[in-house]
Amino acid sequence: MTRPRASVLITVAAGLVAVVSLSPVGYxxxxxGFSFSLLVHELSSPATLPLLKNTLVLLVTVCVFCLVLGVxxxxxxxxxxxxxxxxxxxxxxxxxxVPGFVSSYTWVAASFRFFPDSTALSSVGGATLVLGxxxxxxxxxxxxxxxxxVDAAQEEVARSLGRSSMRAFLTVTVPQLxxxxxxxxxxxxxxxxxxxxxxxxxxxxxxxxxIVQRIKVLxxxxxxxxxxxxxxxxxxLLLFTERLMRGRxxxxxxxxxxxxxxxxxxxxxxxxxxxxxxxxxSVLALGVPAYVSATGIVSAIVRPELSDGIDWSTxxxxxxxSTKLAVAAGxxxxxxxxxxxxxxxxxxxxxxxxxxxxVWIAHSLPGVVLALALVYLAVxxxxxxxxxxxxxxxxxxxxxLPLAVAAQHVGLRAATREYDDMAxxxxxxxxxxxxxxxxxxxxxxxxxxxxxxxxDVEKELTTTLLMEPTGTVTLTTALWATTNGEALDYTxxxxxxVALILIGILPAYxxxxxxLRVLR
Amino acid sequence: MTTRTNRGGSPVRRAVAxxxxxxxxxxxxxxxxxxxxxxxxSGSKATTLTVYAGQHEETVKALADQFTAKTGVxxxxxxxxxxxxxxxxxxxxxxxxxxxxxSEEPGPIGQLDAKGLLSTVEASTLTQVDANLVxxxxxxxxxxxxxxxxxxxxxxxxxxxxxxxILDLADSRWKGKFAYAPSGAFAGTVSYLISxxxxxxxxxxxxxxxxxxxxxxxxxxxxxxxxAGQHAFGLSNHYYWWILAGQKxxxxxxxxxxxxxxxxxxxxxxxxxxxxxxxxxxxxAEGQQFLSWLASADGGQKVVAADEDxxxxxxTGVNSQxxxxxxxxxxxxxxxxxxxxxxxxxxxxxxxxxxx
Numbered sequence: 078m079t080r081p082r083a084s085v086l087i088t089v090a091a092g093l094v095a096v097v098s099l100s101p102v103g104y105x106x107x108x109x110g111f112s113f114s115l116l117v118h119e120l121s122s123p124a125t126l127p128l129l130k131n132t133l134v135l136l137v138t139v140c141v142f143c144l145v146l147g148v149x150x151x152x153x154x155x156x157x158x159x160x161x162x163x164x165x166x167x168x169x170x171x172x173x174x175v176p177g178f179v180s181s182y183t184w185v186a187a188s189f190r191f192f193p194d195s196t197a198l199s200s201v202g203g204a205t206l207v208l209g210x211x212x213x214x215x216x217x218x219x220x221x222x223x224x225x226x227v228d229a230a231q232e233e234v235a236r237s238l239g240r241s242s243m244r245a246f247l248t249v250t251v252p253q254l255x256x257x258x259x260x261x262x263x264x265x266x267x268x269x270x271x272x273x274x275x276x277x278x279x280x281x282x283x284x285x286x287x288i289v290q291r292i293k294v295l296x297x298x299x300x301x302x303x304x305x306x307x308x309x310x311x312x313x314l315l316l317f318t319e320r321l322m323r324g325r326x327x328x329x330x331x332x333x334x335x336x337x338x339x340x341x342x343x344x345x346x347x348x349x350x351x352x353x354x355x356x357x358x359s360v361l362a363l364g365v366p367a368y369v370s371a372t373g374i375v376s377a378i379v380r381p382e383l384s385d386g387i388d389w390s391t392x393x394x395x396x397x398x399s400t401k402l403a404v405a406a407g408x409x410x411x412x413x414x415x416x417x418x419x420x421x422x423x424x425x426x427x428x429x430x431x432x433x434x435x436v437w438i439a440h441s442l443p444g445v446v447l448a449l450a451l452v453y454l455a456v457x458x459x460x461x462x463x464x465x466x467x468x469x470x471x472x473x474x475x476x477x478l479p480l481a482v483a484a485q486h487v488g489l490r491a492a493t494r495e496y497d498d499m500a501x502x503x504x505x506x507x508x509x510x511x512x513x514x515x516x517x518x519x520x521x522x523x524x525x526x527x528x529x530x531x532x533d534v535e536k537e538l539t540t541t542l543l544m545e546p547t548g549t550v551t552l553t554t555a556l557w558a559t560t561n562g563e564a565l566d567y568t569x570x571x572x573x574x575v576a577l578i579l580i581g582i583l584p585a586y587x588x589x590x591x592x593l594r595v596l597r
Numbered sequence: 598m599t600t601r602t603n604r605g606g607s608p609v610r611r612a613v614a615x616x617x618x619x620x621x622x623x624x625x626x627x628x629x630x631x632x633x634x635x636x637x638x639s640g641s642k643a644t645t646l647t648v649y650a651g652q653h654e655e656t657v658k659a660l661a662d663q664f665t666a667k668t669g670v671x672x673x674x675x676x677x678x679x680x681x682x683x684x685x686x687x688x689x690x691x692x693x694x695x696x697x698x699x700s701e702e703p704g705p706i707g708q709l710d711a712k713g714l715l716s717t718v719e720a721s722t723l724t725q726v727d728a729n730l731v732x733x734x735x736x737x738x739x740x741x742x743x744x745x746x747x748x749x750x751x752x753x754x755x756x757x758x759x760x761x762x763i764l765d766l767a768d769s770r771w772k773g774k775f776a777y778a779p780s781g782a783f784a785g786t787v788s789y790l791i792s793x794x795x796x797x798x799x800x801x802x803x804x805x806x807x808x809x810x811x812x813x814x815x816x817x818x819x820x821x822x823x824x825a826g827q828h829a830f831g832l833s834n835h836y837y838w839w840i841l842a843g844q845k846x847x848x849x850x851x852x853x854x855x856x857x858x859x860x861x862x863x864x865x866x867x868x869x870x871x872x873x874x875x876x877x878x879x880x881x882a883e884g885q886q887f888l889s890w891l892a893s894a895d896g897g898q899k900v901v902a903a904d905e906d907x908x909x910x911x912x913t914g915v916n917s918q919x920x921x922x923x924x925x926x927x928x929x930x931x932x933x934x935x936x937x938x939x940x941x942x943x944x945x946x947x948x949x950x951x952x953x
Contacts, residue, residue: 124951193825280814290814290953294781296680296705297944445681449688456689464694543685547647547675547694558654558676563817563837566844 090416095435098475104450105306110299119303132283134201139269140262142209147216155224158341163593165355170589172211172362174581176536178274179574181207183369185278186567204281210362212265219257221592227253229339259322260483266315270441274538284308285443292445305446312441316434373571387572391555396576399535399551406473407531410481413474418485437479444539469544473534481526488522521591528584535580552577644883645671650699651679652870656906657699663900664890670883679705679781696878702781706871707938710736715873719885725892727911730869732934739869740891741901741908744927747856748823748838749830759856763864767805776811776819776831779953782868788943790863792936803950824853839907861930869934
């Protein structure tokens with residue numbers, strides 16, 4: 078059977094998306110002021126090596142932490158008789174609603190309140206814990222979905238051939254999690270590479286914190302841009318590694334039928350202990366931000382003279398702006414991602430792979446670098462768009478596009494071409510096939526992509542600071558204005574932090590609910 | 598036959614995409630429509646000035662509100678950090694939307710000045726403020742000042758045990774005792790050091806600071822960690838301490854104390870916050886009007902003096918209302934505020950030392 082060629086329109090659109098996604102990288106290299114010798118100078122600077130080391134160490138520790146936590150909790154929820162599984166899935170998804178800099182801010186504030194002379198948080202361990210607790214859902218959610226797709230029959234066959242239950246799980250089921258786990262880990266790794274606000278509050282220096290520091294405080298943008306190229310190289314390496322980890326083998330199973338649920342492992346007497354583990358994770362990931370925010374709000378209300386109380390008009394204005402921007406970017410990213418994900422899922426090949434990987438690179442750049450690139454491009458070529466919400470949405474789309482592409486890819490994979498063929502053979506025309514077969518099957522993935530983008534946009538800080546229209550505020554920039562990363566007292570920031578979390582809960586819940594469906 | 602299966606799907610896909618695109622564009626348009634109405638909302642010809650400000654946002658807002666109440670001229674504020682905003686203005690070039698720049702530190706506004714991007718300030722404005730802080734070029738006017746100080750925790754160290762000069766901190770006996778932050782004022786200190794002890798010694802000093810001190814990234818965090826007893830003392834700007842005192846309900850509520858050096862030193866610099874008019878602005882007259890008001894004792898200086906962010910007012914005869922000593926009691930080394938504009942070398946050394 079020969080493969081149908083991709084339509085020219087889709088190919089061109091996908092190529093265009095890739096080019097636009099790469100434009101910030103182009104800016105880094107092509108901008109006047111960059112030279113190869115500058116790059117060498119930066120690389121050989123004694124400051125660079127420790128930064129590289131710090132970045133690498135944190136990358137590994139956070140990824141390992143999230144892998145253990147994400148896969149472990151997914152197995153606990155899906156494969157054991159842990160009670161209240163739906164509640165746990167929702168709770169383990171909710172960290173997505175907490176922006177990284179809010180969680181580290183609240184952790185630091187809590188540490189100051191309860192252990193004033195402890196510096197334990199300002200360490201690799203502290204940074205790993207705080208970042209990891211916010212990022213593990215990116216592994217947890219796809220793993221839950223993947224675990225449920227595995228048919229019990231496969232493990233049963235393995236067991237009938239004499240393997241133990243655990244060995245059957247490890248050798249038959251775990252390898253099938255590869256795609257889900259590696260995609261989630263990639264997202265986490267790129268988030269770690271680009272993280273700024275959270276790490277600065279924890280005094281942990283990485284390439285990105287140094288880049289942002291050089292741009293925002295020292296005013297050394299050339300040096301920052303050169304370091305950013307190192308970051309781009311790191312992300313290309315990661316993208317390549319993930320490609321290898323994921324493996325190539327596809328899986329086709331037309332008879333979707335009913336996948337049977339494997340027998341749940343009995344936790345027995347360890348049940349209480351496992352409930353305690355799950356509770357601890359939730360308390361650390363959600364309880365700390367919630368507690369510090371709540372007490373912050375209470376003290377803002379009780380002692381308004383110390384924090385100027387709550388500025389309701391700014392708060393509601395900022396919440397409206399944040400929501401509007403997030404929704405606009407979620408929709409825009411979904412549309413822009415479609416040609417790319419369509420191409421990668423329906424027409425795999427060198428071109429579609431390159432296109433898809435290209436889209437990821439911008440995701441690893443610190444927001445401030447992306448923003449500088451777009452400021453430059455806008456000032457020089459698109460001046461009417463400069464400092465408008467439209468330009469800001471374009472920036473968000475470039476940043477978070479890969480989240481949409483990845484989720485859509487999963488959705489479109491569920492709607493394999495075999496279904497099209499079957500629909501055709503039953504007399505459906507191509508139009509009806511798309512509308513009644515492909516779209517409904519792919520929709521959950523497409524919607525999830527939009528939600529992931531929406532959540533990340535709502536939480537975004539650094540790009541927004543540089544690109545928002547003069548005079549507007551979002552929840553993140555309003556929160557940042559109360560502190561600029563300076564104050565460790567959370568009172569003034571709390572209302573914005575709480576609003577951010579509250580707005581994030583709905584999309585995070587929708588994402589969890591999608592996963593709940595597979596539990597049945 | 599199989600080759601045909603896919604092609605025909607595209608019209609529907611296109612239709613769906615077009616529909617959704619229209620919806621998205623409508624959403625986008627509604628976003629940008631409301632943001633671009635900064636002019637002429639009231640219908641009359643009320644001027645609106647766009648202010649880029651690296652200064653504390655709250656302080657700038659207070660200044661803007663007072664000025665608008667007095668003159669009817671509206672100010673829109675774009676707040677950020679000095680270095681990034683200055684870079685942004687340079688990147689924007691002649692088409693910069695900014696009319697005014699209000700800096701936090703003398704260095705960054707000095708850079709705008711050095712690039713020829715600022716208009717000369719009217720002499721009558723400059724004579725209203727402390728002459729020591731007026732830059733030689735007269736292209737920006739100081740409107741507030743910050744002093745470099747040490748915060749110390751008396752439970753860990755007494756005032757007379759503190760070093761006499763921040764140059765002493767290179768000595769290993771201070772190892773692990775103090776905190777610092779690579780802030781704009783820190784960069785200013787480094788450019789002052791380069792002009793006094795030279796590049797090589799400055800670099801050695803920076804390397805020793807990195808080894809001996811704890812980099813807390815932000816001045817506010819230097820304050821909070823000293824207050825919490827994590828470090829005996831720290832290098833910072835004076836006002837952070839007064840802000841915390843205000844939040845806690847009084848200076849006596851704090852454990853830590855502020856130490857102003859009683860002699861000129863790189864550790865007792867006074868750094869001016871400056872205001873200037875962009876040459877590319879179409880509102881030069883209103884800009885001058887704002888600067889003149891900003892420098893006047895019963896205008897902007899009154900606002901700075903009463904501001905809870907506790908920076909020094911610099912208008913002749915104006916004293917802080919929030920408990921600061923008179924600026925004339927300080928002992929800063931003599932230096933033209935223009936010295937701080939030469940940041941290129943300072944940045945380079947800070948990066949080389951591995952501090953940032």
